Amino acid sequence: MDWFTAPDYWTSRLVFQRALAGVYLMAFLTAALQFRALLGERGMLPIPRFVARTPFRRAPSLFQLHYSDRFFAGCAWAGCAVSAALLAGLDSRLPLGAAMALWLVPWVLYLSIVNVGQTWYGFGWESLLLEVGFLAVFLGNDEVAPPFLALFLLRWILFRVEFGAGLIKMRGDECWRKLTCLDHHHETQPMPGPLSWFFHHLPRPLHRVEVAASHVTQLVVPFLLFAPQPIAAAAASLMIVTQLWLVLSGNFSWLNWITIVLALSALPFPTDTRPTPDAPLWYEVVVLAVAALLVTLSYHPVRNMVSRRQIMNRSFDPLHLVNTYGAFGSVSRIRYEVVVEGTADDVPREDSDWREYEFKGKPGDPRHWPRQFAPYHLRLDWMMWFAALSPAYAGSWFGALVERLLENDRATLKLLRRSPFPPDAPPRYVRARLFRYRYTSWRELRETGACWERTYVREYLPPTRLTGEVQRS
Structure with a gap:
């Protein structure tokens, strides 16, 4: 099917996959180095106690089947190893089916961690990594050109991340509508960075510009992701710039970085002229089926996004396949x-x-x-x-x-x-x-x-x- 592939996005897919593998690596490293005190057998919120009262269907996880600190450590470090292999490009050297299976491994491992992580894993970027990671399984490797539907769904995720964040602000704290939130936010954000003190002391008129630019980037620009090129690429580039601004202004885990990774998938490289081999029929069927599933599962997130009672960062299925996002609907003054x-x-x-x-x-x-x-x-x-x-x-x-x-x-x-x-x-x-x-x-x-x-x-x-x-x- 000629419409099935997007031959201008070979390099885009490669950059996206390597960057996503880097985010996976950081997530697994965080889990491996911190889990014993947080979730281990003697942790503050022990996993054995959680799985004893939580059925598998509500929180599917390998740790529902067996748990020990040694097993958790093995899974976390295995996730690091697979992520490093993907970062090095091992999937490009494998047959298509094996490459897809390799991308499925970190998704299963991280899903297993998040679903038993309780309070420590209640952040929106956990579900975002799982949603993006699941879709990455079906992007293919060097044997096939990137499937158009998978790339479109990556933009759909980026749209919901940005537009959902913009809506929660406009419906939330009045300081967003008055353009005054950044008079306080750089000082009261969860974890300031080394430049946050300087951002706080920027002139107040510049803070107004920051908020106004945020509204434009989150409420207007996301719609341009679905416009023809080069408009879509310009919209994605603007999102990358605003996310880098946020990287400089605070410590927001990998939220900004995975948003940048998503935006990279919308940047085509038209000079990439490698041949476009036909995709196997089984691969086309799998991608079409997954796309249909994800579109169907988008109903509840979209309904939440347009609701006046919009909630932030919620998963509507235990596999975190399609989620709703948003951050800082309210800003602390003190x-x-x-x-x-x-x-x-x-x-x-x-x-x-x-x-x-x-x-x-x-x-x-x-x-x-x-x-x-x-x-x-x-x-x-x-x-x-x-x-x-x-x-x-x-x-x-x-x-x-x-x-x-x-x-x-x-x-x-x-x-x-x-x-x-x-x-x-x-x-x-x-x-x-x-x-x-x-x-x-x-x-x-x-x-x-x-x-x-x-x-x-x-x-x-x-x-x-x-x-x-x-x-x-």
């Missing part, structure tokens, strides 16, 4: 942070020797400048941001975190930047306090060298020890 401290004193008093635990990414010591971590995802640091917004977000795991700190649990301490206690001398008590953080001014930065100024608000968790029940305030 930044709060939970500061966790411990003491070795036998009796906890206000004047005891309280020592602060330092996290890798979230603000702590006002003099510590934020670092760049994205696309790597610091899951505990992100959830600490939610915990500061409301204790309700921390109800399932914060008590377990405190217990692990009281035990000097090695896996948990690896998630932190620094523990103030030696490995053989855990604290007697741990407490948590809520602080208000704000960026310093240019003058304050010069005088103190601190990028943050913080003010005590209230007690978040009273001094707690292992012999008592760990409760949150």
